[in-house]
Each structure stands twice: as structure tokens, then as C-alpha cells.
Amino acid sequence: MEISLTEENYMKAIFSLQLNADEVVSNSRLAEHFNTRAASATDMLQRLADKKLVHYKKYQGVTLTTKGHKLAVHIVRRHRLWEVFLYEKLQFKWDEVHDLAEQLEHIQSEELTNRLDKFLNHPKCDPHGDPIPDKKGQIRSDLAKPLTHIIQKGYYRITRVTDHSKSFLNYLTEQNICIGDVVKLEEINAYDASCKLKTTGGQIVFLSQKAASHILAEFKK
Amino acid sequence: MEISLTEENYMKAIFSLQLNADEVVSNSRLAEHFNTRAASATDMLQRLADKKLVHYKKYQGVTLTTKGHKLAVHIVRRHRLWEVFLYEKLQFKWDEVHDLAEQLEHIQSEELTNRLDKFLNHPKCDPHGDPIPDKKGQIRSDLAKPLTHIIQKGYYRITRVTDHSKSFLNYLTEQNICIGDVVKLEEINAYDASCKLKTTGGQIVFLSQKAASHILAEFKK
DNA sequence: AAAAATAATTAGACTAGTCTAAATTATGAG
């Protein structure tokens, strides 16, 4: 069955807007995500339902079918592999890769995806620390928590960011915070959920709740 | 100005259907090339004329404007660079790269094209021996002639093929004929323009007029 | 439980790109 570029984008959006699988995604969230009108989203959801990619009941929002979930994960895999390619091989910055990967993810070829994966040495994560689904669609589970959820001071490895906007990524770069870095969490302010940490380079950085909430880290044994 | 994927395909087709620049390309050749109806081609040509990409007079066919020529060459550059990437880095065979490059050539990013070029070490030719235009759109001129135009026996380097069909490329692979090989042209039959040559590996291969006409070679000093 | 506010759907229109069928222009054989 033919899946159009637009349909692929919707599938990926539904997948990434739901925090846990089978969370219902509303029409309005999709419309907002695509900067389009609710009527257009309705139209598309009905189309996707016809293709058995989503469960759709009028006024109730959508969830992915098994088939739809498989497709969405597959597109995410392509997206993240291309991001690794752009970052590792073409030396793009981590704030530049997303927009290009948005285009590249629609190149239709199973074989290409798998060869790219091999060429890149089967990377586990993309430049933002997002896990790359394997050939079968399996996604490695992730133990990292947002800095805002950490209650114990100490050493943590930064493994992932959940805001991919240029402004956020540039801010982190300026603060010398990179994926993979081990930082020392020195202060946790219960009052406003902000924190203070020492970077790999030794600088002291203060992070607001907003920034900290988008940085995932795991305890360094 | 926005150029759609379809418009890009038409521009590239016009460019590659004309043997010498400013050769007029007819409506029917384009319709045939895209396996579409003449009415659709007319529609598109009028659209391209509106965008000042082609010179179009009713019933007279089209040629590229300066602006259109620039655009077409640019798309050809992207196509051929991606072919090199697929061939060199992902180990696709020379008969597999074209279809994928047809998709990849539409990724819109000047920066990506130039970085890919650099990553591949500024290749001169794609896997079929077709020259890759440089950043400015300059195309290296090509001294090679079809085997059917060669009158002198001797040693020749195979530099390019002009039929990109899987069946032709597979045929050459079976006969052990590759781009870059130096072959010994041992017989030239004036009667049917067929020829006989000895490959790098020492095999004797007979080539029909049809096959020989799509193999370009240059004299080996 | 009804009214008000919000969210979602439908109806109808528009563009890009395609098609078929009909009309028009060019060509080339006699």
C-alpha cells in the first residue's frame, strides 16, 4: 500500500506525541504540531483510519494500530540514522541535523536504511541521544531521567535531550554541555526545580526548571 | 521561488534529453519519458515557462533558459553525487544506484550537497562515468567516444556508459567490463558496427552495435 | 441538568498534477 509523505509525517507525529504507547492523541495536538487547521487533521486521520494505520472514533482522537506503530517506528529509525550520518560523516552540528533528516527520512528503501545502519556501525543513539530502533523495530529502553526528577546530588552522565529546537541546543553548546558528558550535580533547588552543575570542563552552570527538564541523565556508578 | 519535485524532474529530463545545449525538446519526448499523457506535459511546460525556466512557444517544444539550465545542472550534480555515495560508501551495485538517487536528488540543501561532495573527495564522475558538475555548475568536457565511432584498433580506457538500464549494466558486469578498465580493441566490423575486445581479465568479448554504442572509451597513450 | 465554552467534523472551495476527449496546428505526401 502506498503511504504518502504527508501520511508518513502524521504517523511519526502521532507516535512521538504519545508519551506511552496507546495514549490517545487529539486532533488539535496534531493540527498544532503541523501548523495546520483542525479540518485538515480530521481529513488526514480519517484517511489513516481507512488504511488501518490508526484507531479512530469521531471526536475521540487516535491511537496507532499494530501496523501503524510498526510503520511509525520505521520512519523514526530512518530519521535518526540520517541524523547520525549528517552529524558523524558530514560534520553538521546537532542543531542542524533535524531539518535535513525530516526530508531524508522519506526516502523509501528498506535496503538503503539497513546499509546506512551498517555503514554507521549500528549506532545506538542519534546526536540528541534518542535511541535508534533496530531493523525489527525494537527500541532499547532508556533508564535516564530528566534532571528535574533527580533528588540526589552526585555524578551523572548526560544521555539525551528532549527539546530539539535550535535555540535550546545552541544554549547547551554555549554552556558546554554535550551528550555523553559526566557532570557533577551540585545543587538541587526544591523551590523552583532549578539546579547547579559542574561540567566536564569544570564550569559551573545554573539551569532553570525549563532547561533541566529537557536534559536526561543517568547515575554514574 | 518554490520548485516542486515534479518540476525538478521535468527540468532534469529536458536537460538530459537534449544532446547539445539549446536543442529543442518536444512535448511528446517528455510525455514518453515520464510515461504520462501529452496533455500533462503541455501543462507542466506552460508552468515552467511561467517560472522562466524554459523557453516555450506553442507547438514548438522547449529549450532551457539560463536560469533553467543552472537549475537542471544543479539537480544533475545532486543526483550523481548521491550515486557516488551509494556506490562507494554503501556498496550498492552500479545498476542499483540510479533509482535511489532519483529520490535523493530532491533533498533541498545547498549545504548538504557541498558537504557530500567534500565527504566523497570531490569525485569527478559517478559510477556510470557521467561527469559531476562542480559547485558552480561547470561540467568537465569529455573526450571519450562511443566504441562504434572508433576506427583504430588498440588499447582504450572505458570511461562511461550512456545506457543506465539494469539489463545493460548487468550485461556489462557479466562480460567483466567496468568503468576505468583498459581493453584491447581487436576487431572492428564495418559491416554491422560490431566489435571484439579483450578485457582486463583477458576474456574475449563480442559486442553488438547496440551495446558498443553505449560504451564510451578514450585512447590509451 | 441546562447553558456556555471548547473541540471536532462536515460542507464546499481551491491548487497541483494528472487524465480523457475534443479541438487546433503543423507536417509531409501526393
Add this chain to the structure above:
DNA sequence: CTCATAATTTAGACTAGTCTAATTATTTTT
């Protein structure tokens, strides 16, 4: 040069994807 044929263009219709405006359903408030 004229008429038949081939090539091209136009007219009108269809699909995907979008929009606005109007309608309907759900949720929240009172």
C-alpha cells in the same frame, strides 16, 4: 498547394491535501 495524419493544446474532470465557515458533539461551568 491541399488534404490526411500526427503532434499539440484546450476543456473539463478527478484526487490529495489544504483552507474557511458552518454545524455538531463533548466538556466544563454554573
